[in-house]
Amino acid sequence: MADATASTHAAPHAHGASGPATSFGIGRIALYALLIVLAFFFLMPVYVMVVNSLKPLDEIRSGNLMALPQAWTIEPWLTAWSTAQIGVQPTGLKPYFINSFLMVVPAVAISALVGALNGYVLTQFNFRGAHLLFAGMLFSIFIPFQIVLIPMAKTLGLLGLAGTVKGLVFVHVVYGISFSTLFFRNYYAAFPGELIRSARMDGASFFGVFTRILLPNSAPILVVTVIWQFTNIWNDFLFGASFSDFSSYPLTVALNNLVNSSTGVKEYNVHFAGAFIAALPTLVVYLLSGKYFVRGLMAGSVKG
Amino acid sequence: MASLDLINVQKSFGPVQILHDISIGMQDGEFLVLVGPSGCGKSTLMNIIAGLEEPTGGLLRLEGRDITHVAPAERNISMVFQSYALYPNMTVAKNIEFPLEMRKVDKADRAARVQSVSKLLQIEHLLERKPRQLSGGQRQRVAIGRALAREPKLYLFDEPLSNLDAQLRVDMRTEIKKLHQRLKATIVYVTHDQIEAMTLATRIAVMKGGVMQQLGTPYEVYNRPANTFVAGFMGSPRMNLVKARLAAEGGGLSLTFREGAGAQAQIDLPPEAVPPALARYAGQELIAGIRAEAVTLATPGMVAGPMQRFFDAEVEVIEPTGADTLVVIDLGGHEFTVRLDPDVSLSPHQKARFLVDLSKLVCFDAKTETLIA
Helix, strand or coil, rough: CCHHHHHHHHHHHHHHCCCHHHHHHHHHHHHHHHHHHHHHHHHEEEEHHHHHHCCHHHHHHHCCCCCCCCCCCCCCHHHHHHHCCCCCEEECCCHHHHHHHHHHHHHHHHHHHHHHHHHHHHHCCCCCCCHHHHHHHHHHHHHCHHHHHHHHHHHHHCCCCCCHHHHHHHHHHHHHHHHHHHHHHHHCCCHHHHHHHHHHCCCCHHHHHHHHHHHCCCHHHHHHHHHHHHHHHHHHHHHHHHHCCCCCCCHHHHHHHHHCCCCCCHHHHHHHHHHHHHHHHHHHHHHHHHHHHHHHHHHHHHCC | CCEEEEEEEEEECCEEEEEEEEEEECCCCCCCEECCCCCCCCHHHHHHHHHHHHHCEEEEEEEEECCCCCCCCCEEEEEECCCCCCCCCHHHHHHHHHHHCCCCCHHHHHHHHHHHHHCCCCCCCCCCCCCHCCCCHHHHHHHHHHHHCCCCCCEEEEEECCCCHHHHHHHHHHHHHHHHHHHCCCCCEEEEEEEHHHHHHCCCEEEEEEEEEECHHHHHHHHHHCCCHHHCCCCCCCCCEEEEEEEEECEEEEEECCCCCCCCCEEEEEEHHHHHHHHCCCCCEEEEECCCEEEEEEECCCCCCCCCCEEEEEEEEEECCCCEEEEEEEEECEEEEEECCCCCCCCCCEECCCEEEEHCCCEEECCCCEEEE
């Protein structure tokens, strides 16, 4: 982010003759100084994590946390991935990483699709109570997670989904729909109504309009929703800790178990590597589509 | 192609009535233009015909079949929208194909239709492009192509030219007219542009405030407007509508114009220009309607024809438009626009003698503002 800002501002340098030169100098220097300090501030923890995850444990115990490794090793990463003790099993984070994926992919897909469908219905059909319904869905965004823990546990029990990855998918879909509905409703509110009327006259059915016209033209808001939901669901700890068991722990819970294990030596290098493994997928998703994220958020907020 | 009957169509939103009792019978192959200022209900009426809105009262029949409550997809009506409404995610070919695909026409037939339609509209070279890569005129053609593709019973055009620039609008207007002559299609066309209405229509429905003011051929609407609103709306410059008194003097009738302290102007009426209905207004106030082109500048030695009369007036403003010169004259205190030859030599405040053709004189009741006929 800091890089991008810097490079766009660097351009006027070439023809600095135009415009007031003095304010350019001082203002710019202050700005760059601030940006560098902020970048340093945000990158420091990342540096510490990366550097220490590549050191043998002795080096961390004896030496400086900030120093580069003397003997580089990827052993901590391999340990964290496949052999570290999680709970009672020496399985590493791998099975939980898979659990998290099995949870996040359907949860994101379903909540995004249902949100899109809700947005379609809420904006294109002026039925009685549409505003009230939308207000109700918005309100659910502000309900703290903790309040619903017990009712949700009860519900999952009744559905026979307690302690399973499917149960977690269910919980995240239910919670995700309010946000995805908000995103899609605002996007579709600005969608040209003539396109939809035209499709209806051309003979498209309810779902025909949705799949052939609305969804193919929803790329920006779809990206926003996917990033938002992916990040939230992947990083969730509370629901994972509350509604899963040994076989269905998501990665966040497994990481906690890895770091907080009370027996044996604290393998900080393995912990750092594990934390990084847990953070990587969201980082990748953001890097791949961050550009659309900002653009889509703007589209939703300005036009909505 | 088919006939369309609107029978007492009404629409209201709560207490607000948008359309009052609209009845129109359209023959097969007619080009009906709904025209009126914005907010007159013409677009609502079109949406009702399309099935996008339900009327609160009345009936619609397409080819004798009651379609009042039939879904838009089942009506077999195509519509060209003001914004063209091309699907941005599809190529031109896919756009044209879409209504056929939705109707489960098989693939070979679809391709053949796309070919013939694009050939007709000369958009064959654009078939693989996306709508955003097209100019306004090209988008317009594609939108028309999509409407043509499925050969509906009825075409609806919702202000299709209003997003184009002036030159292109005239070209596309001609093209739509050609298309109508070629396809013999039944078309309902909405516009607020009275010139489009005049040039395209076989019949015009003039609307205002949800009430149909007049339904007639362009000739009728232009020459025999049903009321002062229609008279003022159709034609540019607008028809001169001047308050006058129908005075009886020495056996004949004449129109006298006087507003404020100015000099009185008078036009004698030949007996043929006074139908019995008008004669009953002798001695009363009325509104006289005279088109700008009914007046010419008198030349020395000119003899008035049986339906023509001379009058004198002072020139106020001269507006040359190139093709002709519009001159505003003072007729008994009223501004009165006349359309003269482009090369007349007049100057402001000059007194001049004019010749008016009274064969197309229309008079309106001063209170109800409806045509006296």
